[in-house]
Amino acid sequence: MDYRIFNADEIDHRQCYRLLIGAVVPRPIAWVSSIDENGVANLAPFSFFTTVSHYPPMVSISVGERVKQPKDTTANIEATKGYVIHTVTEGWQEAMNESSANFEPDQDEFAEIGLETVPSDLVGAPRIKDCPVAMECTHERTITFGEEWATHLVIGRVLRWHVREDLMLEDKYINPHLLQPVGRLGGPRYCRTNEIYELQAPYVQPDVGDPNSAEQQKRK
Ligand SMILES: Cc1cc2nc3c(=O)[nH]c(=O)nc-3n(C[C@H](O)[C@H](O)[C@H](O)COP(=O)(O)O)c2cc1C
Numbered sequence: 001m002d003y004r005i006f007n008a009d010e011i012d013h014r015q016c017y018r019l020l021i022g023a024v025v026p027r028p029i030a031w032v033s034s035i036d037e038n039g040v041a042n043l044a045p046f047s048f049f050t051t052v053s054h055y056p057p058m059v060s061i062s063v064g065e066r067v068k069q070p071k072d073t074t075a076n077i078e079a080t081k082g083y084v085i086h087t088v089t090e091g092w093q094e095a096m097n098e099s100s101a102n103f104e105p106d107q108d109e110f111a112e113i114g115l116e117t118v119p120s121d122l123v124g125a126p127r128i129k130d131c132p133v134a135m136e137c138t139h140e141r142t143i144t145f146g147e148e149w150a151t152h153l154v155i156g157r158v159l160r161w162h163v164r165e166d167l168m169l170e171d172k173y174i175n176p177h178l179l180q181p182v183g184r185l186g187g188p189r190y191c192r193t194n195e196i197y198e199l200q201a202p203y204v205q206p207d208v209g210d211p212n213s214a215e216q217q218k219r220k
Contacts, residue, residue: 013149018186021047026183026191029088030061031096033117034076035125036105041117042072043099043109043128045088047184048151057158058140059085062151072105074152077139082123083156087133090180090192122159132167132179136160 006019021027030049034042048062063074070078077083088096098113110117110126117126123136137156145151169175176196183191 021184022186025185027185028181029096029184030059031086031088031092031099031128031131032061032073032083033086033110033125033127034073034083035080036072036076037079038106039124040106041108041110041126042076042103042105043113043115044071044073045096045100046073049085052155058155059135059137059158060153060155061085062153065150065152066102068150070152072103074142074154075105076125077154077156078142080124081139082120083125083137083139084120084123084127085135085137085156086128086131087179088182089132090182092131093182093190127162132164133174134162136162 006015008016011019027047028049030046032044032046036042046061046063050060052058052060061073063071065071073083095113095115099109099115103109103112110128116129118129120127120136123138127134127136135158137158139154140157141155143153143155145153163174167175167178176193179193181193183193185191
């Protein structure tokens, strides 16, 4: 089998991006609500999104720049600290996509898209009404990589989860069958979670409440 080789130091930023978004798939989408110092709310999706630590619960998004300026999400989170990450699920794709448009900083994207919000409990940024899963977060740290094409890795601590009641499984887990999360692939391509299957891990790991843990496996 032949392989194409790409050396990072021989390709430009666009090709690095193409290879990353093609190789790191599917990516979950963080739909991030934030607020500026004047109280203007902002909403945007980010698929460079992952968990950082489970206890304390920390998550990260990587946010690029727009013509050498931080995007509104980065600026807002650094200024006002509290933000909300919603999980993008079936039915919410269109609104999520609309929220990625390049709105002016003083435009309220919820109003522009016609999304209803409810106040959050612990942070200033609002929560999208009826979104199945949302996490209220507080800014911990930003790490910046690159110069010409800088990216800000924004790390936050989860303060509170809002999980729609009917999605709870055994009062502990979020039921992925009912959640129907959506994933981002390369370019304008997305995927649905239509076929879920189980594969038991061959190892036994310390019980962190993970379905693969020894305690959970004994119960099966
Ligand atoms: C599905 C999806 C995923 C995206 N992921 C990212 C990402 O990980 N990082 C990023 O900088 N921009 C990403 N974008 C683009 C931002 O959403 C877009 O630049 C947005 O306007 C930023 O908004 P803001 O300036 O209000 O923060 C994504 C767009 C879409 C549709």
